[in-house]
Amino acid sequence: xxxxxxxxxxADMQERALHMLETYFGYTSFRPAQEAPIASLLKDEDVVGIxxxxxxxxxxxxxxxxxxxxxxxxxxxxxxxxxxxxDGLVDQNIPAALINSTxxxxxxxxxxxxxxxxxxxxxxxxxxxxxxxxxCNVLRSLPIAQVIIDEAHCIxxxxxxxxxxxxxxxxxxxxxxxxxxxxxFTATATKAVENDIKxxxxxGAANVYVTGFDRPNLSFSxxxxxxxxxxxxxxxxxxxxxxxxxxxxxxxxxERVYENLTRAGIQTGYYHAGLSDDMRKDMxxxxxxxxxxxxxxxxxxxxxxxxxxxxxxxxxxMPRNMESYYQEAGRAGRDGGKAECILLxxxxxxxxxxxxxxxxxxxxxxxxRSGEQRKLVELRKLQAMIDYCFSxxxxxxxxxxxxxxxxxxxxxxxxxxxxxRGNVVxxxxxxxxxxxxxxxxxxxxxxxxxSAIVRGERTDRIVRAGFDALPVFGxxxxxxxxxxxxxxxxxxxxxxLRSSMGKYPVLSIxxxxxEVLAGHKExxxxxxxxxxxxxxxxxxxxxxxxxxxxxxxxxxxLRQHRKQLAIEAGIPPYIVFPDxxxxxxxxxxxxxxxxxxxxxxxxxxxxxxxxxxFLGAISTYKD
Ligand code: ADP
Numbered sequence: 098x099x100x101x102x103x104x105x106x107x108a109d110m111q112e113r114a115l116h117m118l119e120t121y122f123g124y125t126s127f128r129p130a131q132e133a134p135i136a137s138l139l140k141d142e143d144v145v146g147i148x149x150x151x152x153x154x155x156x157x158x159x160x161x162x163x164x165x166x167x168x169x170x171x172x173x174x175x176x177x178x179x180x181x182x183x184d185g186l187v188d189q190n191i192p193a194a195l196i197n198s199t200x201x202x203x204x205x206x207x208x209x210x211x212x213x214x215x216x217x218x219x220x221x222x223x224x225x226x227x228x229x230x231x232x233c234n235v236l237r238s239l240p241i242a243q244v245i246i247d248e249a250h251c252i253x254x255x256x257x258x259x260x261x262x263x264x265x266x267x268x269x270x271x272x273x274x275x276x277x278x279x280x281x282f283t284a285t286a287t288k289a290v291e292n293d294i295k296x297x298x299x300x301g302a303a304n305v306y307v308t309g310f311d312r313p314n315l316s317f318s319x320x321x322x323x324x325x326x327x328x329x330x331x332x333x334x335x336x337x338x339x340x341x342x343x344x345x346x347x348x349x350x351x352e353r354v355y356e357n358l359t360r361a362g363i364q365t366g367y368y369h370a371g372l373s374d375d376m377r378k379d380m381x382x383x384x385x386x387x388x389x390x391x392x393x394x395x396x397x398x399x400x401x402x403x404x405x406x407x408x409x410x411x412x413x414x415m416p417r418n419m420e421s422y423y424q425e426a427g428r429a430g431r432d433g434g435k436a437e438c439i440l441l442x443x444x445x446x447x448x449x450x451x452x453x454x455x456x457x458x459x460x461x462x463x464x465x466r467s468g469e470q471r472k473l474v475e476l477r478k479l480q481a482m483i484d485y486c487f488s489x490x491x492x493x494x495x496x497x498x499x500x501x502x503x504x505x506x507x508x509x510x511x512x513x514x515x516x517x518r519g520n521v522v523x524x525x526x527x528x529x530x531x532x533x534x535x536x537x538x539x540x541x542x543x544x545x546x547x548s549a550i551v552r553g554e555r556t557d558r559i560v561r562a563g564f565d566a567l568p569v570f571g572x573x574x575x576x577x578x579x580x581x582x583x584x585x586x587x588x589x590x591x592x593x594l595r596s597s598m599g600k601y602p603v604l605s606i607x608x609x610x611x612e613v614l615a616g617h618k619e620x621x622x623x624x625x626x627x628x629x630x631x632x633x634x635x636x637x638x639x640x641x642x643x644x645x646x647x648x649x650x651x652x653x654x655l656r657q658h659r660k661q662l663a664i665e666a667g668i669p670p671y672i673v674f675p676d677x678x679x680x681x682x683x684x685x686x687x688x689x690x691x692x693x694x695x696x697x698x699x700x701x702x703x704x705x706x707x708x709x710x711f712l713g714a715i716s717t718y719k720d
Contacts (some may be wrong), residue, residue: 110139110164117163121189122156123700130308131157134280138243139164143303144280145249145294149310150427154282155182158245162219163191167242167277168212171221174251174260177381179221181403185672186219190702195221212239227265233272241277244270246298249281253293258399267297279303284424310423310500314430317492318439318513319485321583325413325441329354330361332411332439333391337363338653339408340384343393344425346414346449354413355393368394385669387660396425404669405432406676411439415446415486417453418478419499422485432675442486444582450479455600476598484590487583489623491515514623521621525613527584528593528620530572532610535594537567540605543596547604548581587622651718652683658714662707673707674698686715 114135118124127135131153134146138161148154162169173179179195186193194208194217211217226232244266246252252263270276281294281303295301322328329343345351348369355367366380366389384392385404392398396416410429416422422440430436454475481499488495492512494504508515534550535542549556550564553571564570573581585604588594593610596602612618656670656679663670678698687693693712694704 113164114160117160121191121700123698128153134306135160137304138278138280141278143278143300145300145303145305146282148284148308149312150284151312151431152308158280162243165242167240169219169243169245170241171219171245171247172224172266173221173247178403183221184668188668188672189700192217193219196226197223224262224265227269233269237274244277244279246281248283249294250283250285250290252297253290255289255293267299270299310497310502314433314435316437316511319442320439321442323443326357328441329411330357333358333363336409340406341391341409342407342428343391343411343413345395348395350413351393351395358391364390366392368392368398370397387670405671409437413441415440415442415482417450418482419485432677434677447483473598483586487587487590489514517623521623523619524584524622525620527573528588528613530569531585532606532614533569535604535606541603543602543604544582544585548578551581652679654718655679655682655714
């Protein structure tokens with residue numbers, strides 16, 4: 098009997114959860130990946146949720162927070178991130194507040210008063226606050242129903258954003274008079290991080306949910322070009338109504354790209370660790386408020402960006418590993434709308450990263466053997482990143498398999514490899530020459546020497562070693578050095594060659610190369626270094642979110658209208674409505690509040706606040 102009652106209670110809760118979703122967020126259903134973590138938290142079962150950026154983690158704990166009696170506490174690592182989330186919730190009439198070091202004593206007292214009187218349902222807290230006994234005692238007296246640890250990878254030294262203050266949370270949870278249900282959420286999936294989250298937060302028995310890493314609304318491209326600056330300026334110009342991020346490896350490059358874009362008349366910001374706190378805050382705010390079209394940044398521009406309408410992320414250089422790339426590129430298209438991730442590759446990137454890996458590992462001290470070990474791990478990760486840049490098979494499939502998932506497709510038609518499938522060139526002759534040169538020199542040399550031999554360069558080293566007498570010497574004398582090195586990278590990526598790790602990597606051949614030499618196999622290269630056209634052409638046909646195009650000028654008109662409303666309300670435009678809602682408005686052109694309210698992502702509070710104003714903007718718009 099109890100069992101049936103339990104089932105009925107659960108069904109009631111789920112209905113209530115759906116009702117909350119519709120009322121506050123304007124969505125009619127949960128995403129499949131959200132259902133299980135929400136059901137667990139509603140049943141008071143702990144959760145570890147590993148979900149990629151944009152999967153909708155926040156709703157997984159915000160909805161249970163609204164359904165449960167009592168308070169939900171959310172730990173979040175960055176003040177800007179917290180503020181963004183709370184602004185968004187308050188704008189949807191969800192009673193939320195935050196406590197961090199920026200509050201005055203008066204604001205703190207007022208917030209605590211509101212919390213105590215039950216007026217606040219969701220309270221965001223910076224974990225540093227747990228260092229104060231006084232504050233911990235205040236928390237102990239509150240009716241805490243649920244504790245959420247957002248960006249939970251910050252607890253782990255293996256993650257990329259370790260925060261020592263996250264370590265305070267575990268003990269604090271144990272000391273509470275009644276342990277609330279706990280949910281930890283992150284986008285970082287490695288096993289080491291997951292284990293740390295479980296052990297340090299006492300979540301050994303939690304339900305773990307891992308969502309697939311595929312982001313169908315993102316297209317991925319690699320462009321191999323020595324003219325990166327021209328490409329970037331041209332691209333940004335062609336996308337002048339869209340927001341983007343350009344990541345560079347060094348501060349110097351950030352400033353160079355920034356200057357070039359500014360000179361081209363583009364509203365550009367820049368961001369790196371060398372700027373003052375105030376300057377960084379100012380840049381971030383301007384970008385959030387759409388006062389800047391593009392942000393050029395090092396990877397210091399990271400977690401604090403919750404901006405959902407980033408339509409492209411360009412990498413001016415190749416990052417050092419796939420983990421960083423996926424995370425940075427993943428900041429595009431968080432609203433589920435189409436977005437582009439483009440990586441610009443040049444051969445120098447590899448040298449720079451190798452140098453940096455040597456430097457950081459050499460200087461980090463400690464046991465030299467573990468230093469060597471780490472260096473090898475880093476170099477292996479770098480090689481996987483290079484392989485991505487040279488892969489002639491589906492880039493999204495490659496990426497998923499790197500993260501331990503298998504794709505259900507061979508060709509996604511939404512990445513540069515799949516889109517240039519028509520552009521196949523037979524390079525068997527070049528491959529054979531390179532493989533023969535490697536064998537003839539007994540697999541003792543790297544790409545530079547092999548390239549010099551097949552190109553017929555009579556250097557001192559080559560003459561002294563007698564390599565100018567080899568039959569393959571000068572066999573590819575009409576091919577440029579960059580091209581040969583590019584081919585070698587591709588043969589590595591395709592598994593015909595292997596490379597040793599370390600300072601002076603040495604090439605060797607695999608069974609695949611032997612098959613080619615025996616004439617059993619042809620080698621093909623997909624030429625990727627074509628300029629990938631803008632989404633409006635090829636990408637648009639493969640839209641995976643089912644939405645149609647942006648409704649042309651009306652979309653832009655609504656974007657300007659949103660900007661105005663945002664300035665008046667003092668919140669970033671994407672908090673008023675994400676781009677996806679504007680796209681639907683431009684296509685559907687509602688004329689009544691009822692029609693407006695049916696649009697995905699329009700909740701009751703927003704309908705009331707902004708509905709009439711947007712209807713007005715639509716009705717006065719002339720095509
Ligand atoms: P994450 O924190 O995982 O990066 P967010 O919580 O920011 O993701 O959500 C990403 C986007 O998806 C937001 O624009 C959010 O409003 C939207 N979203 C979340 N849940 C749903 C849903 N059930 N239906 C439609 N859109 C959703």
